[in-house]
Structures are given as structure tokens and as C-alpha cells.
Amino acid sequence: MREQGKLILIVDDEPDMCWALEHLLKNHGFATRKAQSAREALELMGRHRVACAFLDAKLPDMDGLELARHIQEIAPDIGIVMVSGYFYRDDVSIQEAISQGLIRSFISKPFLREEILKALRP
16 A cells, blocks of 8 residues: 555544554554544544544444444445454454455554554555
8 A cells, every 4th residue: 555645544542542553654654534433433434535444443332343344334445454452363253354354454452563554555
């Protein structure tokens, strides 16, 4: 994925996590939008063409996997990356979501900078 012109959506209810992801992505040339709830994320999806979304697994108003399903209905070609301190990579629900193509990849919190950047590559 080429950085310029690609809008990345960050969805996490923790302001510090949004800031960390936004800072990292902007330093690598990506444009970002952030949301702290599923409702806010879906509103942003309605107004912007998003290339990739980093979703927290647990949001105050909706489960991250449920949000991923709604996002895919709006934009089936979007790359969705689940970022979570709640789930693990080998959790059945995460493995199913990856195998079904619902999410592109999964990153555990705390994450490494390289993991985030790698997740943006097709």
C-alpha cells in the first residue's frame, strides 16, 4: 500500500491508543481519521473513502468483529486489522475472522511499530 493518498481509520476507545497509532501512521505519510466508538467509525466511513481500518476488539457500543462486518458491508475492499489486548492471535474467533476474510490480520496490544507498518502491506 502506497502511503500518499491512503486514508487510515483508527477505532479505539482509549485516547492514548488512538494518539499512538495516529502519530506512527502520520510519521509514515498516511492520512488518518480516528473514532472512539463504532457509531463514530461508521459515520466517518460514510463521509470518507478509507483504505484500511485498525479496530479495537472491545468498544463501548459494539464488539470489534461486529463493527468489522458493518464496515465490510459499506466497503468490501477495505483492509481491516484487529488490534486487541483482549483477544489473542490463536483465539478461535480471531482465526475464523481471518480465514473468512473478515479481518486481514490481528495485532496484540502492546504492539511493535513494525507490526503496524507490516499490517498495511497487502
